[in-house]
Amino acid sequence: MAVASCVLGNDTHPSAETVLRKARERLPVISRATVYNTLNLLNEKGLLRQHPFGAGTVFDSNVSRHHHLIDEETGEMRDIPWEKLSVSGLESIKDAEITDYMIVIRGRFKKRRA
CATH class of the missing domain: 3.30.1490 (Dna Ligase; domain 1)
Incomplete structure (x- = not known):
């Protein structure tokens, strides 16, 4: 839930590391693997889109075109x-x-x- 609340329903385009930092503000014990796995699952389920930009990847909760x-x-x-x-x-x-x-x-x- 800590990961989903950092990315779903807003218009930001955070990197996985940004999501990790924000999730740890809510749940300090959350692991990097949990954040990455959750982001990948949300992407697979169509709740997020993953975009490669610059040197990394960002996540987008706007899944419409x-x-x-x-x-x-x-x-x-x-x-x-x-x-x-x-x-x-x-x-x-x-x-x-x-x-x-x-x-x-x-x-x-x-x-x-x-």
Whole structure:
């Protein structure tokens, strides 16, 4: 439960190590293996999606089709609704059967005014 509460139902995209750190705030004795195994189980059951980004993997509780915007300065990742972006020309790729795609946009988030 400590692991699930750290990743499900929010819009963050934590790494396994971030989940481990947060889970240990709630349950100090939780092991790294338990966190990793639970994340893998949640992914297998379709409750999380696993995305390889940069040097590691992040976990996403938004399992609907969507794209991502990543802030190059902070590494923060935000979801972009699927219908906001589209790709043309997929049919021209003849040497592969495309089963899915996701657009990843990198940039700098505009500072929000208080």
